[in-house]
Amino acid sequence: MELSGAQILIDGLKREGVEYIFGVNGGAAMPIFDALYSETDVKLIPMRHEQGASHAADGYARATGNVGVVLATSGPGATNLVTGIATAYMDSIPMVAITGQVFTHYIGSDAFQECDVIGVTRPICKHSYLIKSSDEIADVVAEAFHIAKTGKPGPVIIDIAKDAQMREALFQYPETVDIRGYKPQVHGDxxxxxxxxxxxxxxxxxxxxxxxxxxxxxxxxxxxxxxxxxxxxxxxxxxxxxxxxxxxxxxxxxxxxxxxxxxxxxxxxxxxxxxxxxxxxxxxxxxxxxxxxxxxxxxxxxxxxxxxxxxxxxxxxxxxxxxxxxxxxxxxxxxxxxxxxxxxxxxxxxYPFEYEQKGDNVMPQYVTEQIYKHFSDAIVVADVGQHQMWAAQYFKFTEPRQWLNSGGLGTMGFSLPAAIGAQLGCPDKTVVNINGDGSYIMTIQELVPAISMKLPLKVFIINNMYLGMVRQWQELFHGKRYSAVDYHDNPDFALLAEAFGATGIRVEHPDDVEPALEKAKGINDGPVVIDFIVDEEENVFPMVPAGAGLGDVIRGLS
Amino acid sequence: MNPEERHIFSVMVENRFGVLARVAGLFSGRGFNIDSLNVAETHDKGISHITLVTHGDAQIIEQIYQHLNRLIDVIEVTDLSTGTHVERELVLIKIATDDPQKRTEILQVAEVFRGRVIDMKPTTLVLEITGDEGKLKAAIDIFNTYGILELARTGKVAMLRGSEKQ
The missing domain is CATH 3.40.50.1220 (TPP-binding domain)
Structure with missing residues (x-):
């Protein structure tokens, strides 16, 4: 049967068992989005920024073990995916990123919204394909999924020229994939x-x-x-x-x-x-x-x-x-x-992980301990920075895929969209997003789709009004010269959450931590954002300074 | 720092656009050097043969080998320096021959290197010389004393001897 390239793509994704595609629409990908409009098996999740879409696909993949799929248009749509693709690459996450490309006869002409996405992403993906003809699509989709999920997993990019999306071809999906240069060694010698x-x-x-x-x-x-x-x-x-x-x-x-x-x-x-x-x-x-x-x-x-x-x-x-x-x-x-x-x-x-209570301050470690106490079975999606380390230290994980974070690339802004992907992939689990004030605002716009879909995300911001990890290094190694880390001018995140349409709670006293978490537990018709205003200059310890040996770890407390 | 060694890699790749960029990108992204590179289609139209000369200590060479192998479009990688192999390179040398005396002399030297004249004009000639690295270096050194106008080399091509499996 003759189908449009876009339809062949979608049918291929169905054959691969894809549940969700995270994406942002745009000119060169319109035929694919159009094919998804009436599609029910593969659900399209519109995100607010391509980076968010890529992290959502990544979070879905990390939580479920399935291949995450993201879709964006050419040019800026594709370049906005770069951080998400690199994030997935560094942590070996199975992902297929689909980008629209300009018409084949425009490729190489600096056409509107043209970008050599294959060239840009070459060092940060496991493999990539540029498709210029609809009859290549089925084979490429099968190969891309095979490569993404086998061996050491990783992101694969499929860049499809707009005319290849539109022209019709015969849909013949390959039953098996055999790539002569790719035979991952599964069994040890x-x-x-x-x-x-x-x-x-x-x-x-x-x-x-x-x-x-x-x-x-x-x-x-x-x-x-x-x-x-x-x-x-x-x-x-x-x-x-x-x-x-x-x-x-x-x-x-x-x-x-x-x-x-x-x-x-x-x-x-x-x-x-x-x-x-x-x-x-x-x-x-x-x-x-x-x-x-x-x-x-x-x-x-x-x-x-x-x-x-x-x-x-x-x-x-x-x-x-x-x-x-x-x-x-x-x-x-x-x-x-x-x-x-x-x-x-x-x-x-x-030498357990430990910290000192400072006066009436909300200690970030205390918040993390309480999150663990109240949500010990949850999937925890952390961002990058001090809060990430505290979460890793004080939350005691017992199951694989319970802890998702950008460990390799260390991508700030990863966690909120990744939590969306995780929640869609695991609808029966509670998903807790532990975020920082710096990282939260990098992809804050993704609160919108979370609200639209009524996802019961628990977004917990460990807010120390600083780019905390960098501030810690400045304190220890740069003579307290706090260059470009002061975030006191951030908005009130609880009020902002309300403005978005979510529940917002601000916590400024240790006594309010547990009641707020209990309240969050009861809100399940949409995201709840708790802004924990924590001790501003608490540091993460123990710490092995860069360049030191592990035996020279600074324990922090005497 | 461990001693650096030169290695010749024979790399069979899918004959597709973008493959050379992936191979070259692997080197540029890690700050490894390519000393010489030759790429051409083989008797099988679907496969290209890359002969790549590089250098580095044992750990870098191992990394290069592993990373080449990791590329999806790479079908097979052989480090020829670990087996007995044959290698050849071809060089074209254009030399000024403004006086006949000099021309005769150059032709005699070319004989020594079994060079062939493939173009001759009143004031220039182009020689083709094939050989291994040592021979080409010797030839280039000598012709340099006559004034080389232009030089182009193919880069090394190489393969294992006899029936050793590629």
Whole structure:
């Protein structure tokens, strides 16, 4: 049957099981939006800015594990997606970004709203396609979804010329996809896995270091089994939080710059680090010269280029975390490491995350603790900055995909739109958005679609009237020269929420924190925004200063 | 810093627009250098062969290899420096031959390098010389003493010897 290119695209998306497309309409994408107008299986979610649309698709993907889909027009529509695509790329989130392109005969002529989106996005996507003819669309859609969700997931861009959207072609959707240059290695090499098992048996001070790859591979169950089998202490990175329950005695909590002292000391003293779907990011390792100096390293990763990139590895295992852990689980037993476990427990007890109450101020950590107390089962979508670190520290995550944040690119403005995507993807869950005053206002416009759709989002702003993390660095490393971080001129976010049409609550006293959260719990016909006016100059501790070793962590409190 | 080594990569890629940009972008985005690059269609119209010469320490070379492999349009990557291989490069050299004495001399030198004259005008000639890196360097050094007007090289092309699997 002959269909328009736009219709072929939509039918392809249906074949891929797409539920939602997040988008902003515009000239070069109009035929696709037109095809979506009468579409019921694939629901179009109009957002207010393309960046918001891209984060919403990303949040949907993170919460559900499905591919997130975003749609924008050419030129500025496409360039507005760039931050969202880069965000997804850095955290390996499966996404398909569809952009309209000018008519084929205008391509390269500096036509109105023309931009070489393939060129612009080349370094920040897993793959990309420029489609100039309608008969290419079906094959490309199938390939794009295959690439986005297999191997190390990532964003794929499909740029479609307007005439290719309009012209008709035969709809023949490929049953299978076979790309000769793309064969992700799922199963680890058995010899390497045996070597790893042997090292694990010998180790006296072993630790597990699990990252976002475990969540992406849906390998949380296998990780739990592995940890419980071996009884080896585990630290889970910012991207992996929830892959192993932080409430478990073996959990050392998050490592790195603002991680737990316990995890950081463990790295420094360990004799074997087993990295699973983690990439030895600089925010985790600190000074590489001082990182886990006495430890052999086993590195399990689906991406061969990630292994040995930052840290020399003794046993590399290229493969999917789920598959490799399943094999490893057959070969390991309880580790005989009582003294080491006792040492870990001592650090854990001695150096918990802690803070000091300052007068009558609302302490940001207190707010976070209370959010955890009242919403412990919620999906938490954090933005980027101090509030993100406090949320990671004080909220104890127990399930994978319960914690969503832009860990790699560190994109401010990510969380509100991502929370929209998460809520649509998980309608039965409570979605809590923990935001900062700086990051909230970067994508505040996305409150509009949340209100229109009556999404019961809990938007909690940890408002210290500063770009807090930068202010903290200025305080510590720039002689308190608070350049361009003073946000006291922000509007009253509670009043502003009301003006948008949401419920707004302002909290200025510690006694009002819990009642406000309880009230928020009861509002389920739309978003509620609580503006927590917190202590202005509270810092995030512990902290490993940039360039220092993990052993040199500043605990903050004497 | 570990010692730097030159490596020759043979890269089979899909013959599509944009593939070279992806390969080149991988280098520019990471600050790695390409010393020489040759791209052309193979006997299979769907596949192009890239011969790429680069340098770096062992870790950088490993990264280059892995990142090339990671590109969807890359079908196969071989680091030829790890096996026995043959390599050739072709250079075109245009030299001024304003006096006949000099022309004779240049033609004699060209003989030594098994160069071929592919264009001759009253005041210039163009030589074609094929060889490995050492031979071309020697030839260029000598002809430079006669005054090279223009020079163009193909960049290295290379493959593994015998039946070693590509």
């Amino acid at each position: 058995p010899e390497q896995i045996a070597k790893a098992a042997a090292l694990i048996k010998e180790a006296k001070r072993p630790m597990l270091y699990a990252g976002g790859g475990v969540v992406l591979a849906n390998a949380s169950e296998e990780l739990r089994k592995f940890t419980l089998n071996t009884q080896i202490p585990i630290t889970v990175t910012l991207m992996g939080l929830g892959a192993f329950p932080e409430t478990h005695p073996l959990a050392m909590e998050m490592p790195g710059m603002h991680g737990s002292c316990c995890a950081n000391y463990a790295f420094t003293d360990s004799d074997l680090v087993v990295a699973i779907g983690a990439r030895f990011d600089d925010r985790v390792t600190g000074d590489l010269g001082k990182f886990a100096p006495n430890a052999k390293k086993i590195h399990i990763d689906i991406d061969a280029s990630c292994i040995g990139k930052n840290v020399p590895v003794d046993v590399p295992i290229v493969g999917d975390a789920k598959s490799v852990l399943t094999e490893l689980n057959k070969q390991v037993g309880p580790a005989d490491i009582d003294p080491w476990r006792a040492q870990i427990q001592e650090w854990k007890q001695k």
